[in-house]
Amino acid sequence: MHASDELARLSSLRNLRLLDTLPSESFDRITRLVASYFNLPIAAVSLTDVDRQWFKSKVGVEHDGIPRYKAPCAEVAETGRMLVIPDFEKDDHYADSTLGNAGIRFYAGAPLLTPDGHGLGALCVLGAEPRTITDDEMATLTDLAAMVMDQIELQHAVGRIDASSGLPNRFQLLNDLSDLQKNHGEQRIISLLDLAQTAQFDRLSRVMGPSYLDGLIRTVARILKAHVGDQSTPYHVGPTQFAFFAPETADPDTYSELLAKTLRDIEKHGDFHMSMTPSIGVMSFDPAEMLPEDVLRSLQSAVQDARDSDTGVGSFSFATDMRHRRNFRLLQDFPIALDADDQLFLVFQPRMDLATGEVEIAEALLRWNHPVLGPISPAEFIPIVEASTYARALSAWVIEEALRHITAWEALGLKFKLSINLSALNLEEHDFFERMMEKLKEHCVDPDRIELELTETAMMKETDRALDLLQRLTATGIRLAIDDFGTGYSSLAYMQKLPASVVKIDRSFIADMANGNRERVLVRSMINLSHSLGYRVVAEGVESAEASDLLQAMGCDEIQGFWLSRPMRGDALLDWLAHQMPRKLEVA
Ligand code: C2E
Numbered sequence: 001m002h003a004s005d006e007l008a009r010l011s012s013l014r015n016l017r018l019l020d021t022l023p024s025e026s027f028d029r030i031t032r033l034v035a036s037y038f039n040l041p042i043a044a045v046s047l048t049d050v051d052r053q054w055f056k057s058k059v060g061v062e063h064d065g066i067p068r069y070k071a072p073c074a075e076v077a078e079t080g081r082m083l084v085i086p087d088f089e090k091d092d093h094y095a096d097s098t099l100g101n102a103g104i105r106f107y108a109g110a111p112l113l114t115p116d117g118h119g120l121g122a123l124c125v126l127g128a129e130p131r132t133i134t135d136d137e138m139a140t141l142t143d144l145a146a147m148v149m150d151q152i153e154l155q156h157a158v159g160r161i162d163a164s165s166g167l168p169n170r171f172q173l174l175n176d177l178s179d180l181q182k183n184h185g186e187q188r189i190i191s192l193l194d195l196a197q198t199a200q201f202d203r204l205s206r207v208m209g210p211s212y213l214d215g216l217i218r219t220v221a222r223i224l225k226a227h228v229g230d231q232s233t234p235y236h237v238g239p240t241q242f243a244f245f246a247p248e249t250a251d252p253d254t255y256s257e258l259l260a261k262t263l264r265d266i267e268k269h270g271d272f273h274m275s276m277t278p279s280i281g282v283m284s285f286d287p288a289e290m291l292p293e294d295v296l297r298s299l300q301s302a303v304q305d306a307r308d309s310d311t312g313v314g315s316f317s318f319a320t321d322m323r324h325r326r327n328f329r330l331l332q333d334f335p336i337a338l339d340a341d342d343q344l345f346l347v348f349q350p351r352m353d354l355a356t357g358e359v360e361i362a363e364a365l366l367r368w369n370h371p372v373l374g375p376i377s378p379a380e381f382i383p384i385v386e387a388s389t390y391a392r393a394l395s396a397w398v399i400e401e402a403l404r405h406i407t408a409w410e411a412l413g414l415k416f417k418l419s420i421n422l423s424a425l426n427l428e429e430h431d432f433f434e435r436m437m438e439k440l441k442e443h444c445v446d447p448d449r450i451e452l453e454l455t456e457t458a459m460m461k462e463t464d465r466a467l468d469l470l471q472r473l474t475a476t477g478i479r480l481a482i483d484d485f486g487t488g489y490s491s492l493a494y495m496q497k498l499p500a501s502v503v504k505i506d507r508s509f510i511a512d513m514a515n516g517n518r519e520r521v522l523v524r525s526m527i528n529l530s531h532s533l534g535y536r537v538v539a540e541g542v543e544s545a546e547a548s549d550l551l552q553a554m555g556c557d558e559i560q561g562f563w564l565s566r567p568m569r570g571d572a573l574l575d576w577l578a579h580q581m582p583r584k585l586e587v588a
């Protein structure tokens with residue numbers, strides 16, 4: 001037997017996941033039948049592993065297997081043909097085998113053949129006396145061996161078919177992907193359809209009942225079957241997920257369009273509920289170069305990206321995958337950073353009053369120095385953390401640190417204010433107000449020393465409860481600023497309802513002023529509009545003296561930006577103030 005044939009044989013044996021499994025009555029029944037039909041004491045379903053014959057089922061033997069060397073069943077598996085040894089003592093090859101030495105005289109074994117012709121082992125019967133075998137007996141043993149194979153195939157299929165859709169499941173896909181690994185240099189396209197996020201699906205299942213979802217699954221299965229064609233089949237890999245290979249005829253360049261069309265078909269015929277967001281992740285890969293588990297993981301990542309795309313179809317890219325992994329790592333490490341005392345710190349960026357030249361407030365900005373990855377920009381880690389359960393802990397940490405600084409400065413004779421960035425999630429915390437008040441009291445800081453920054457988008461999302469919270473906060477004297485003004489979707493009518501007193505014009509508008517007159521007119525209009533609605537206006541990202549002069553001429557109230565100062569540590573801020581505004585620190 002060729003080494004490669006033996007490898008293929010072993011691989012199909014492994015795929016069936018039969019070795020070392022528990023005894024099963026459905027096999028034992030056949031084994032007992034064989035023993036009694038031949039009127040012999042010993043029978044077994046015996047599988048040929050690398051170096052042993054392992055008995056899936058047995059009658060009349062104690063042990064679970066024998067060595068493969070000189071085992072007749074191994075010969076049956078290798079040749080795929082029936083073997084009869086009428087008398088071991090007269091057989092040159094088997095006389096001194098394990099069985100021969102154990103007093104066995106007769107052996108008959110029929111091969112257990114897979115549909116693609118691999119011999120897994122044998123259904124065998126053994127006796128302590130020499131014996132012959134009739135043609136009828138041979139035919140019966142062969143039939144019974146075929147029944148064993150049916151049983152094997154059936155048991156295998158049961159664990160590989162999804163009951164709700166009748167489609168092969170994730171195990172079958174992993175199995176097929178590992179079969180494909182043999183084909184080197186072949187490029188395949190595989191996609192993953194996700195009907196809804198798990199939470200959406202669970203909610204829907206509760207509201208609409210399971211039969212609605214079963215119907216939906218059947219429709220989707222039908223459309224996907226038509227999509228993949230006769231040569232292939234979709235896989236039902238998770239409650240809401242289907243994987244499928246591209247049809248052989250698919251043109252890789254235009255395949256995404258075909259997918260988008262299939263997705264539209266699914267949405268149209270699937271009686272989709274509003275809250276479901278079906279999307280498809282697609283990837284082209286060389287099966288020989290990727291582990292089956294990695295194929296599935298990459299598809300999961302592509303399907304997440306697909307949710308954010310216009311068509312609902314997203315391709316896997318290694319760059320995004322790297323980003324996902326990095327995001328995951330950052331999220332994992334963030335709670336550690338919260339506890340460590342040398343990873344997170346605040347820097348402060350001062351703001352200057354253009355009318356008086358005074359600096360009495362700075363923005364507190366969070367920094368993370370990761371022990372391995374180095375400094376991580378807040379623009380990178382804050383959105384990740386804010387989408388997680390650590391959002392609350394992040395803000396609590398920043399508030400605590402900011403207040404600690406205010407108190408420490410006060411002790412040095414510096415009366416200073418800080419503005420603190422909040423996220424939309426903070427507005428949903430039921431006890432935010434109480435905790436804020438408690439913290440102010442604990443640090444003996446007056447509320448009017450604090451400004452809270454929220455982006456317009458964050459405020460827009462808000463409910464009556466959030467509005468109520470903002471009103472209670474500002475009633476204490478805390479000021480509210482609209483951050484990154486101009487980048488979100490606020491409506492003026494809505495803004496008017498907010499108890500904000502400061503508008504911070506986003507730095508992109510300030511940077512654009514250098515481009516020309518139109519851009520300058522835009523900034524001037526934003527300032528005028530904000531003023532007429534009663535806001536104080538801060539320009540963010542002022543990087544040059546020209547911009548500062550221009551803003552002053554436009555009537556802007558305050559500036560913040562690199563031109564004045566980069567964000568800096570607390571002690572550096574003190575030095576900076578001492579240098580810039582000696583008067584402020586005279587008392588110190
Ligand atoms: P932001 O609130 O709009 O903060 C201003 C950002 O602009 C800061 O970036 C600041 O360093 C940067 N910046 C200031 N002046 C200039 C300038 O003249 N030119 C340019 N190009 N950039 C300037 P940073 O520190 O990287 O923070 C990015 C964002 O991360 C912040 O934007 C804010 O949304 C968020 N963030 C920072 N700290 C916190 C925090 O403690 N809590 C929350 N929720 N968000 C935070």
Ligand code: MG
Nearest residue numbers: 363421453483
């Ligand atoms: Mg800010």
Ligand code: MG
Nearest residue numbers: 483484504540
């Ligand atoms: Mg900003």
